[in-house]
Amino acid sequence: MNGDLMVKDLHVSVEGKEILKGLSLEVKKGEVHAIMGPNGSGKSTFANTLMGHPKYEVTSGDILFKGESILEMETDERARAGLFMAFQYPVAIPGLTFGSFLRAALNARIAPSAGEDGKMPTKKGIPPKEFRDLMKKHMAALKMDEKFATRYLNDGFSGGEKKRAEILQMAILKPEIAIMDETDSGLDIDALKIVSEGVNTLSGPDLGVIVITHYNRILNYIKPHKIHVMKDGRIQATGGPELALELESRGYDWVREEVGTR
Numbered sequence: 001m002n003g004d005l006m007v008k009d010l011h012v013s014v015e016g017k018e019i020l021k022g023l024s025l026e027v028k029k030g031e032v033h034a035i036m037g038p039n040g041s042g043k044s045t046f047a048n049t050l051m052g053h054p055k056y057e058v059t060s061g062d063i064l065f066k067g068e069s070i071l072e073m074e075t076d077e078r079a080r081a082g083l084f085m086a087f088q089y090p091v092a093i094p095g096l097t098f099g100s101f102l103r104a105a106l107n108a109r110i111a112p113s114a115g116e117d118g119k120m121p122t123k124k125g126i127p128p129k130e131f132r133d134l135m136k137k138h139m140a141a142l143k144m145d146e147k148f149a150t151r152y153l154n155d156g157f158s159g160g161e162k163k164r165a166e167i168l169q170m171a172i173l174k175p176e177i178a179i180m181d182e183t184d185s186g187l188d189i190d191a192l193k194i195v196s197e198g199v200n201t202l203s204g205p206d207l208g209v210i211v212i213t214h215y216n217r218i219l220n221y222i223k224p225h226k227i228h229v230m231k232d233g234r235i236q237a238t239g240g241p242e243l244a245l246e247l248e249s250r251g252y253d254w255v256r257e258e259v260g261t262r
C-alpha cells in the first residue's frame with residue numbers, strides 16, 4: 001500500500017463546517033481514477049485540499065505524496081513537487097499573459113531555485129525560443145489558436161477555451177498526479193474529444209489522473225481504471241467503468257444502501 005498519492009481517512013472543515021468525513025483514496029502513477037457524486041458531496045473540496053487551499057482545514061487524516069505527508073506544504077511547493085489541479089472555475093488574471101504565466105510556472109517546476117525570493121524566475125530556466133516552440137507544439141495538438149499565448153490568462157476566454165487552457169498547462173508542466181475538476185463541463189463534443197485525447201496522450205506510467213465528472217461521456221474517451229462515488233464527504237462505492245453506467249440509470253440514492261459504507 002504505497003501509492004504515489006495516498007489519502008488516509010481525511011477530515012476537512014471549511015469555515016468550521018466538516019465537509020470531508022473520512023475520505024480514503026490511493027492513486028498510483030499510470031492509473032486513471034474517476035470521482036463522481038452529487039452536487040455538494042465534497043469533490044471540489046477534496047481537490048482544493050489536495051492543492052493546499054488555505055480555506056480548507058485538515059482536522060485529521062493525512063495526504064501522502066511519494067510516501068511523505070504534504071499537509072505542511074504550501075500550494076506552490078505541492079505544484080513544484082508534481083501535483084497539478086485543473087480548476088472547475090479557472091480564474092481570469094487580467095494583466096498577466098497566458099504565455100508569461102505558463103513560462104514562470106514551468107521555470108518554477110524545472111528550476112525551483114530560479115523562483116526563490118518571490119521573484120519571477122526569468123533569469124534561469126527554459127530559454128524563450130525553446131519555450132515558444134514547446135507551447136506552439138502543445139497548442140497545435142489542442143487546436144488552440146497561438147494568439148492565446150499573448151492574451152491575459154483566462155480573461156474573456158470562453159468556457160471551453162478555459163478548459164483547454166487548463167490542459168495546456170498540464171501538458172507543459174508534466175505533473176505526476178493531476179486532478180481535473182469537471183474539465184469536461186462546458187465543452188462541446190469536438191472540444192471534449194480534443195481535451196480527452198490530450199489527457200490520453202499525457203497519461204502513461206509517469207502520470208496518475210483523477211477525473212472529477214458528472215457525465216459518462218468523458219469516460220467514453222478517457223478510460224478510468226476505477227470509478228469512485230463520493231457522497232457526504234466520503235467515498236462510498238468503488239467499481240470499474242460499469243459503475244458509471246449504473247449511476248447514469250439509477251442515480252446516487254441507492255449507493256449507500258446497497259454497497260454500504262467502506
Ligand SMILES: Nc1ncnc2c1ncn2[C@@H]1O[C@H](COP(=O)(O)OP(=O)(O)OP(=O)(O)O)[C@@H](O)[C@H]1O
Nearest residue numbers: 014015019037038039040041042043044045046055
Ligand atoms: N470555500 C467554501 N466556503 C464555504 N463553503 C464551502 C467552501 N467550499 C466548499 N464549501 C461547501 O462544502 C460543500 C461541498 O462543496 P464542493 O464544492 O466540494 O462540492 P462538489 O462535490 O464539488 O459539488 P459540485 O458537483 O456541485 O461541483 C458545499 O456545501 C459547499 O457549500
Ligand SMILES: [Mg+2]
Nearest residue numbers: 043044045088
Ligand atoms: Mg465541484
